[in-house]
Each structure stands twice: as C-alpha cells, then as structure tokens.
Amino acid sequence: MHTIARRVLVSGVKNADKAWDNYNKSRMKQRAGARMGVPRFKCKGVSRDSFTVPHETTGAYGTYYHEKDPEYARRKAQLKRRGISARPTITDYRHVRLSHLGVIRTHNTTKPLVKAVRAGAQIRSYTVSRAANRWYVSILVELTRPSATPTRAQRSAGAVGVDLGVRYLAALSDEQAPQRFAQYPSLEFTGDGAPTLANPRWARTAEKRLVRLQRALARAQKGSNRRARIVQQIARHHHLVALRRESGLHQVSKRLATGYTLIGLEDLAVAGMTASAAGTIEAPGKRVRQKAGLNRSILDAAFSTLRRQLEYKASWYGSQVQIVDRFFASSQTCSACGARARTKLDLRVRVFECAACGVRIDRDVNAARNIRTEAVRMYEAQLAPGTGESLNGRGVAGSDAAGSVVLGDAALDASRPAATGGGSP
Numbered sequence: 001m002h003t004i005a006r007r008v009l010v011s012g013v014k015n016a017d018k019a020w021d022n023y024n025k026s027r028m029k030q031r032a033g034a035r036m037g038v039p040r041f042k043c044k045g046v047s048r049d050s051f052t053v054p055h056e057t058t059g060a061y062g063t064y065y066h067e068k069d070p071e072y073a074r075r076k077a078q079l080k081r082r083g084i085s086a087r088p089t090i091t092d093y094r095h096v097r098l099s100h101l102g103v104i105r106t107h108n109t110t111k112p113l114v115k116a117v118r119a120g121a122q123i124r125s126y127t128v129s130r131a132a133n134r135w136y137v138s139i140l141v142e143l144t145r146p147s148a149t150p151t152r153a154q155r156s157a158g159a160v161g162v163d164l165g166v167r168y169l170a171a172l173s174d175e176q177a178p179q180r181f182a183q184y185p186s187l188e189f190t191g192d193g194a195p196t197l198a199n200p201r202w203a204r205t206a207e208k209r210l211v212r213l214q215r216a217l218a219r220a221q222k223g224s225n226r227r228a229r230i231v232q233q234i235a236r237h238h239h240l241v242a243l244r245r246e247s248g249l250h251q252v253s254k255r256l257a258t259g260y261t262l263i264g265l266e267d268l269a270v271a272g273m274t275a276s277a278a279g280t281i282e283a284p285g286k287r288v289r290q291k292a293g294l295n296r297s298i299l300d301a302a303f304s305t306l307r308r309q310l311e312y313k314a315s316w317y318g319s320q321v322q323i324v325d326r327f328f329a330s331s332q333t334c335s336a337c338g339a340r341a342r343t344k345l346d347l348r349v350r351v352f353e354c355a356a357c358g359v360r361i362d363r364d365v366n367a368a369r370n371i372r373t374e375a376v377r378m379y380e381a382q383l384a385p386g387t388g389e390s391l392n393g394r395g396v397a398g399s400d401a402a403g404s405v406v407l408g409d410a411a412l413d414a415s416r417p418a419a420t421g422g423g424s425p
C-alpha cells in the first residue's frame, strides 16, 4: 500500500463502490440489462492491471514540464542555447504528462487528444492499464459537439443490416456496398460481387501460431522459466491479434457509420452460427470442440468491439445503431417474402433457397437483409410515442446530440518502465 500513489487506491475503492452499486441496483430491479453478479475480488498480476486518476494535470502538446522532471532541465538548457527564457513545454505529438509519472513518450500519436483539447475539451481523467507487455494510457475528455446530421449520401443509402460470421468478416444487406466503398481499399470485399467482407488473411496465420505456442506450453515443465516465457508469448500473441482485429473493425465501423443512417446488428448471443468444423458422419472434423470455442470467442469479441465502435462513431456522424433481438431468427427467414424455413439451415449450406418464392441468395446476405428489416422495424417502434424504451439495456449510449466522447488510447512506450506502480488494488 505504501509503494503506490494515493490516487491508485482511490480508483480501486471507486471501482468497488461502483460494482456494489450496480449489483444492488440490479438486485432491486432498478437497473436495466442482464443481472449483475456479486463483485469479485481483483488482484495484481491476475486481474487486468489498471488505475484511474481523476482530473489531474495531464495532456500533450503545449503542456508544461514539471520542474522536478529530469526532462525539464534538459529542455530548459536547450531553450537557453537558443536565447529563449521560457518554461519548457511538450512540442510534439509523442508525449503525455501524467501526474506522478512525469512526461512519458507514447508509441501512438497524441494528435487526436491535442485536437480535442484545442477544440475546448475538458480532460476528466486518465487510466493507465497494461495489456500483455504493453502499457496504455487512455485519456477521457468531455467535449460538446453540435449535433451531427446525416449527409445526403447517408440518407440516400438509408439503413443497413450487418451479419457477423465465421465465413466472412461480415455480410451486408446493401447490394451496392462493393461499388459504394470501392474507393476504400482497406474494406476488402470477397470480390464475387456479393456485399460480403472477406476475412482478414492474417487470422489464419495467427491461429497456426497460437496452436504451436499452446503445444509448446503443454510440453514445458511446470514452474520452469521456459514455461513462464511461453505464457508471456501467448498473452502477447492474443493481444496483438486483438489489436489487429480492432483496427480491421475500425475500417468497417467508420464506413458503416459514415455511409448509412441506421445500422442493424444482431446480438450474437444467438447460438449456432459458429461450429463450422463439425464435418459430416463420413468425414468428421478434427478438434471440433476447440475450433467451435475459438470461433465463438472470435465472434463474441468482434461483435462487442464493432458495437462499441459503432455506438460512439454513430453519434459523430449522425447515424443510429440498432441491436436486433437475440432470438430473432435471421438465418431461417426468407428476406424476399418473409416465409420461415421449417428446419434449421445446415451450416454447410451456403445458399438460402426459399421454398415459398424460390429466391436463391447467399445465406449470410439473406441474414443481413433480415437484420436490416428487423432493425428498421424496431427503430420505428421506438420512435412511436409512449413506448418509453431506451435503445438498449445500458441506456442510449452515444446518441445524445452533445454527449461526451472518449478518444482513442495512446500506447505508452513499453521500454520505459515508468508506470510500474499500477497494480489494481
């Protein structure tokens, strides 16, 4: 307790308070959404290492160095040589000043933060956290923006349904999507004319490497240095994959939020979209259970990441996000005539064929179209007076005209062990 700053302990107590409050409110049915569990104890090294410091001096470009900062004297001398007598400040987009920790070199640019502060944003808090071998600082700012209205292009494109899957990164309901986004090569369509986004190529390589690492881990002796090293490598691998997935989804969420007025997403708690490794009775798949688990976790991560990104980006670009109910059967319904297929569609069947109207369409595109229809229906039902329902269980995140926004994380330079004081209490 005596080796870390007071604020670190305060942030832990605040988090615990919030968790108990959520739990109690959930128990008393005063809180929407899924039932909250009893808060668990967190400890250093096992839980995610992080701490939050509320409104303290922090920032980038133009922030003064603290007089006790070793960098202060160096910069002061530099200015003096040029005949300038002034307090040295940060003059690039690569440093932040955190109270207690001093000026720290960042890996990512701080330009978005600088721009926000110049536009009048108030810094509310900063959070230092660790993921695998990297330290991150996330700076929460509050900025009032004029309410965004959709552009003419957005309005003409209207609503879109998005179906996240295993076979594709995502299928869209909008047939025009490949042409619409042709100028953005970062958005890779499958190329067969269908509005389906290709799975990123790196994902396969990443899976192979993970399998190799896990095999090595199984062979390593318990308690050995080698085992500890492999555990670290696996953590790092998972983190790098998550970062790549996140940046890929940023491309998708940006295009969706700027391209349409309403984005429908299916809540992926629905089972049965995964497990494509099962095979047949004649040729059973290998390691079916593991692969299904992996697919499941990848999908879950993709869904929650895309949802989070879309919700804040939608508020910037005047669009809306509609989460479609988890029990809504998007893959069994015909998007053309609305007939329900009697049996559940086998996952190996790639094309949806309607027995009622005879339409033939890619099964994922069919699902995306159904999601679009359902999203439009749900959104319009909300607009009707007297329903009084919020957009989702956690409140209408990001759709306020002038809400607070969170800017991206700026990764700290991992080579500088400045933030080692941060075990979450």
Ligand SMILES: [Zn+2]
Pocket: 334, 335, 336, 337, 338, 339, 354, 355, 356, 357, 358, 359
């Ligand atoms: Zn039909």
